[in-house]
Amino acid sequence: MTSLRQRKGSKGKDPGPSVQNLKPDCTAEPRERFATGGFSWWTILCVMTGSTVGISLGLLCCIYVATLHENDLWFSNIKEVEREISFRTECGLYYSYYKQMLKAPSIQQGLYELIHDNTTESKRTINILQRMNIYQEVFLSILYRILPIQTYLEPIYFYIYTVFALQTVYVIALFITSWLLSDSWLAGALSGVWYILNRVDTTRVEFTISLRENWSIPFFALQVAAITCYLRPQLKPIHQRVILWLVFVSTFCFCLTWQFNQFVLLVQALIIFTLDCLDFLTTEQVVSLYLMQVLSLLLVWLLQFCNSMILGSLVLSFIVSALFIKHFQTGLKTGGFVIRVGKLALHTLLVLTLTFTINYSAKKILQLKSDEHIFKFIKAKFGFGATSTNGSGQASKEKEDRTFRMRPDVAYNLLHTVFFGLLAFSTMRMKYLWTGHMCPFAAFGVCGKEVWSLYLRVLHCNTKTMMRLIRYSVPIVILAFLYYKFWPRLMEEISELREFYDPDTVELMEWIRLKTPKRAVFAGSMQLLAGIKLCTGRVLTNHPHYEDQALRERTRQVYQIYARQSAEEVHKVLCSVGADYIVLEDSICYERRHSRGCRLRDLLDLANGHIMDGPGENEPDLILATHPRFCEAIKTDMTPYSTLFTRVFKNKTFHVYKLKKLKKKNKAENGP
Secondary structure, three states, rough: OEEEEEEOOOOOOOOOOHHHHHOOOHHHOOOEEEEEEEEOOHHHHHHHHHHHHHHHHHHHHHHHHHHHHHHOOOOOOHHHHHHHHHOHHHHHHHHHHHHHHHHOOOHHHHHHHHHHHHHOOOOOOEOOHHOOHHHHHHHHEEEEEEEHOOOOOOOHHHHHHHHHHHHHHHHHHHHHHHHHOOOHHHHHHHHHHHHHHHHHHOOOOOOOOOOHHHHHHHHHHHHHHHHHHHHHOOOOOHHHHHOOOOOOOOHHHHHHOOOOOHHHHHHHHHHHHHHHHHHOOOOOHHHHHHHHHHHHHHHHHHOOOOOOOHHHHHHHHHHHHHHHHHHHHHOOOOOOOHHHHHHHHHHHHHHHHHHHHHHHHHHHHHHOOHHHHHHHHHOOOOOOOOOOOOOOOOOOOOOOOHHHOHHHHHHHHHHHHHHHHHHHHOOHHHHHHHHHHHHHHHHHHHHHHHHHHHHHHOOOOHHHHHHHHHHHHHHHHHHHHHHHHHHHHHHHHHHOOOOOEOEEEEHHHHHHHHHHOOOOEEEEHHHHHHHHHHHOOOOOOOOOOOOOHHHHHHHHHHHHHOOOHHHHHHHHHHHHHOOEEEEEEEEHHOOOOOOOOOOOHHHHHHOOOOHOOOOOOOOOOOOOOOOOOOOHHHOOEEEEHHHHEEEEEEEEEEEEEOOOOHHHHHHHHHHO
């Protein structure tokens, strides 16, 4: 396992089209206007100041995570093989395609090798561009080839700096969202600072650089900012069209870079559906947002060579159903409260019924089973809390002025926070979709007019002067407190110096690269094999990208090396997938980190109907295995293990065995 050792010696009026959607509250005065632009010097000063602060916070976040990555690994001072080993599990797999594209004689040859790949899965030729979301690696490799930077910037640094730069985009998107919601760039400053200070819960980019979420979530944040702008009241039609294009581009980039895009968009489609039912959005807005999602997914479907997983996605079925029912079910938002609730309940039931019918039919027609393991994540995410519906809309202007009526952009961000919060509590990996968005929404709560107006009305002091005083003084006080409280900790964190240290894995990779044939096939754990492909280029039996049913079944078979199976059975399975070598890890075979029932060997025992190791309860239908655990018994070098396998490498962590091919012997025994 990798360890990190301490380095020695370490410690009122329309302001005009260009600024309409980023208008800070302070634009109310002074009232001097440009003769040509129609907006004040004060407005320009506020916009320029806010933009400068937003960009600065984005760059600060980028430098911060890059510094943490460097200090944690001493990345600039370690060998290339150690740098590549630091790309753990699926991160190494994705980065290997970037490396493969750069090593190809030409861009065309590199693309051909990806489309006709026969090294990622042994005895199979697969289309990597269809199977995986790696267009970002392809784009970066092409960019690195054509830019004049090869002489002073190594390919690996070009890659990681691009990912870290996306954090700048992410923070700026959060900044814009909170600015749009509250009409104050101070809210943007708060959201950016909160994102940086809560780094442990908002991102893991500094140690999982290549994960798809680190590429896609910044684009998702941009999409949310664009939707927030699109839903702002009194937005001109021409601005709506421009913003819709931004929604489409950001949604497309998000979908192209992450295989979980369809499930995130499903939650977002449910938010749009809820807002539509509660009469927060116009029909045009609803249809436009749905179409942006559909067009983005269909374009990705084309780029991924008609990947059936996208056509069979639940979000496409849901959008088709919602639009179809909406077209034919008229008068949904009329009548009294009870009648409207009944109509909404019927409407929801019809949409969900049609959704599952279409999705079930699509999966049967397409024979789609690749996403069945992910679909389980969605089942627990359809329950919503009760919402208060808007009134009939006939209230007088005086009543509207004295009550709190939520804006569409605020309502969207509120539901976004709630829905993705539920998703985060049910699936830990999805929390990064929620925690980042909590920063701008919490900043809106501090700087927004709506929230403070409620408090000031209760205190009978709701004046413009008091509103401005509170909206500006409170965030400044909070920012000052955060600086005083957390800046020393942040400086201490980035001053702590460590070093990458994993000599056993380095030794294994060097041995494989120097002592085995280039077309040798390796079997083992998914996470280790990804590193073997990246560091040595050898052929794999299985890998961590799990969105394929056949691969999941193959992985289950290969993992019998950690189960209680006979030597003959394991040898037969490994030969069937074309393996030449197997790599056994003591950290898996003798795992102690997880409790009984959660270890890999326990899961294999349960799947095979065997009683698990150690004291504890077992299911009554489990039986004692008739064979010892393979990963332990093979080390005895007794028959039949020594007959079928030969140990060729060993260190404190890994044991490598070569399979003996018995075809000739079998032919001799069976006769001509």
